[in-house]
Amino acid sequence: xxxxxxxxxxxxxxxxKASSIGQxxxxxxxxxxxxxxxxxxxxxxxxxxxxxxxxxKNIAVDYVIDLDIYHxxxxxx
Numbered sequence: 001x002x003x004x005x006x007x008x009x010x011x012x013x014x015x016x017k018a019s020s021i022g023q024x025x026x027x028x029x030x031x032x033x034x035x036x037x038x039x040x041x042x043x044x045x046x047x048x049x050x051x052x053x054x055x056x057k058n059i060a061v062d063y064v065i066d067l068d069i070y071h072x073x074x075x076x077x
Contacts, residue, residue, distance in 0.1 A: 002059060003050070004075075005041055007067040012041050013059060016050030021063065025072045028065055037067045 003024070005012045018024045031044045045052055065072050 001062040002053075003063045003065060004055075004061040005044075005065045005067065007037055007040065009038055009040075009067075011055045013053040013055055013061065014041070014045055014050040015053060016045070016048060018048075018063075021072055021074065024063060024065065028067075028070070028072060032067070032070065040067055 001015065001018060003014050003016070003018075005014060018027070027044065027048055031040055031047065035043045041052065044050065061075060063072060064075050
């Protein structure tokens with residue numbers, strides 16, 4: 001699954017596995033509580049085994065993690 005991370009610090013694409021949107025929300029909040037949003041992407045990927053890819057707005061993503069409003073959602077395609 002491909003996930004877009006939207007953040008004040010820059011947008012990123014990551015790839016990995018998650019069983020549900022609820023699991024992604026839980027993981028997001030745990031990392032935010034531990035390290036905040038500035039180092040979120042690297043810690044999230046290290047902790048949960050995701051790979052980081054260069055951002056490309058033309059790639060369709062399965063989920064979006066919006067760190068500005070602490071929300072996880074499925075975008076409309």
